[in-house]
Amino acid sequence: MDISTLAVFVPACFALNMAPGPNNLLSISNATRYGFAKSCLGGLGRLLAFAIMIALAAAGLTAVLHTSEWLFHAIKIVGAAYLFYLAFQLWRARADEAGESGAPAKGTGSLARQEFLVAIGKPKAILLFTAFLPQFVDQSGVVTDQFAVLGGLFLAMECIAIALYACMGIHARRLFARPGGKRLFNRICAGLLASAASVLLVARRA
Known part of the structure; x- marks a missing residue:
């Protein structure tokens, strides 16, 4: 793998990392409610899901998704259902739950599990890899060595994306400092998650 290949791969890959999606939206929401550090640590769940997908792509096992209609739809429906559940929870969240000092906060493991389930529930992400x-x-x-290098670079840039979206969440928390603003922010995020779930439901195999 030469430098010219990496010079094309890195910016193209980072554009994928930074594309708005359910996981990046979770980073913003979690940072707003639980702080920068917990949001970033929660992103480890997403990294684990992507590492599994990259390993599947390297092994060629994702061909199963191309040929198995029922498996693709099963993963898609479960993933969409989980996004709708998260949207419902966020819509109902009390405005005073946000913030590091206030309220019952989820543990890092719970946030990581949430990120993992959102990421692993998108069959098109596997096909993307x-x-x-x-x-x-x-x-x-x-080939396997090159997949390892490319996959490692993807995950490294995903870490940067997680941190950048968590920073956005911190600024959003300051912007929506009052309870009414927090409630509005929560419901905007809930609406976006529900929209992502709807898009996932109508997604077709490539």
Whole structure:
């Protein structure tokens, strides 16, 4: 793998990392409610899910999703249902729950599990790794080693994206400091999560 390949891969990959989506929205919401550090640590669940997907892509096992209609739909429906559940919880959240000092806060493990379930419930994300990463693999080289390098770079840039979206959440918390503003922010996030769930439900296999 040469420098020219990495020069194309890194910006293209970072654009994917920074694209708004359910997990990045969770980083904002969690930072707003529980603080920067917990939001970033919760993102470890997402990294684990993506690492599993990258391993599946490297092993070629994602071909199953291309051929199995019922498996694709099963993952899609479960993932969408979980997003709707999160949207419902966020919509009903009390305005005084946000903030590090106030209220009953979720543990880091709970936030990480939440991020993992949201990420793993998107079958198209698995297909994305199957379609995206191989474009930068030199077939004349050791494919598994190249997948490891590309996957490691993807996860490293995902860490940066998690931190940047958590920073957005901290600024959002300051912007929506009053209970009415917090409630509005929670409901905007809930609406966006519900919209993401709706998009997931109508998604088709590539």
